[in-house]
Amino acid sequence: MRRGNRTDTALGLSYPRGPLTRVLRILLHTVVVVIFAGPLLALLVGAFGEVTSPTEFTLIPRGFTLGNFTRAIDRDVLLYLLNSFVVVGGGLLLQIAVSVSASYALARKRFPGMRLVFLLILSTMMLPEEILAIPLSLVLADVPVVHVNLIGSLWGMILPVAAWGFSILVMTEFMKEIPVELEESARIDGAGELRIFTAIVLPLCRPALGVIGIFGFTMIWDQYLLPLLVARDAGQFTLPLALRNLRSDEEVGLGVLLAASLLALLPSVIAFLALQRQFMKGLTAGAVKG
Known part of the structure; x- marks a missing residue:
C-alpha cells in the first residue's frame, strides 16, 4: 500500500520510495536468489561440466559432458x-x-x-x-x-x-x-x-x-x-x-x-x-x- 512517497509492507512497516530504495531492494533480491539458487546452479554446472581439478569448484560452465554420470554408474x-x-x-x-x-x-x-x-x-x-x-x-x-x-x-x-x-x-x-x-x-x-x-x-x-x-x-x-x-x-x-x-x-x-x-x-x-x-x-x- 502506498502513502505518498512511502510504501507499507505486509508487516505494517513503511519505507521511503526512491532510487536508493530501489537499488537496495534489487541488491537484497539478488542476495536471496544467490543464496537459494546458487547451490543448485553449482550442482548442475559441476555435474554436467568438465572438472579439471578435484579441488576446483566454479559456477562458470566449462564444456558439457556426461562422463561424470558414466563414472558414477561404474561406481x-x-x-x-x-x-x-x-x-x-x-x-x-x-x-x-x-x-x-x-x-x-x-x-x-x-x-x-x-x-x-x-x-x-x-x-x-x-x-x-x-x-x-x-x-x-x-x-x-x-x-x-x-x-x-x-x-x-x-x-x-x-x-x-x-x-x-x-x-x-x-x-x-x-x-x-x-x-x-x-x-x-x-x-x-x-x-x-x-x-x-x-x-x-x-x-x-x-x-x-x-x-x-x-x-x-x-x-x-x-x-x-x-x-x-x-x-x-x-x-x-x-x-x-x-x-x-x-x-x-x-x-x-x-x-x-x-x-x-x-x-x-x-x-x-x-x-x-x-x-x-x-x-x-x-x-x-x-x-x-x-
Whole structure:
C-alpha cells in the first residue's frame, strides 16, 4: 500500500520510495536468489561440466559432458539408487498405513489412556536420532517376540520408519475437522466402520495425505544414520550413505560426486512436483481451519 512517497509492507512497516530504495531492494533480491539458487546452479554446472581439478569448484560452465554420470554408474550408484527406492517405497507405504490408522483412532474414537498415547507419540518427535541409535541397533539385532536379526537387511531400514510422529500428528488434526455428521449419516445407511473409513474419511484426507507423503518421502530418502547402523556391506548402502564413501574416495573426482548428488536430489524434486497440488491444498486447508 502506498502513502505518498512511502510504501507499507505486509508487516505494517513503511519505507521511503526512491532510487536508493530501489537499488537496495534489487541488491537484497539478488542476495536471496544467490543464496537459494546458487547451490543448485553449482550442482548442475559441476555435474554436467568438465572438472579439471578435484579441488576446483566454479559456477562458470566449462564444456558439457556426461562422463561424470558414466563414472558414477561404474561406481554402482544405480545399485545404491535402487536400494534407496526400495527403502523409501516400502517405508512410505507402511508409514502412511500406520499414520492413517492411528490417526483415525485418535481423532474419531475415545478410549482410556488416549491422551497418554498421544503424548508418547509427540515425545518421539523430541528425541534426536543420535540418542536412539544404540537402543535401535540393539532392537534390530534381536527383534523382541520374533527374535529376528534385521541387521544387514533392507527390512532393518524399512520397519523403523513405518511410524512417524509428525505424520500421525498431521493426520490426526486433519481428521478432527471432518464433520461427524458424515459418519453418522453413513451408519444410518448401514455402512460399517471399514467402509466409513475407506469411502468417506480417507477421500476427504487427500490434502493431508499429500503433505505427509512429501514430508515422509523426504525424511526416509534423506536417512543417513539408520542405513549406517543397518548396512553391513556396500551392496546394502542407500544413496545418501554411498555419497559419504564417494567423497572419501580419493580416486573419485568432484564431478562424479556432484553427478551422484544430482541423482540423489531428483527423486525428491519429482515427488514434490507429483504431489504439489495435494500438498498446497493441505497447507491451505490447515491455514483456513486454523
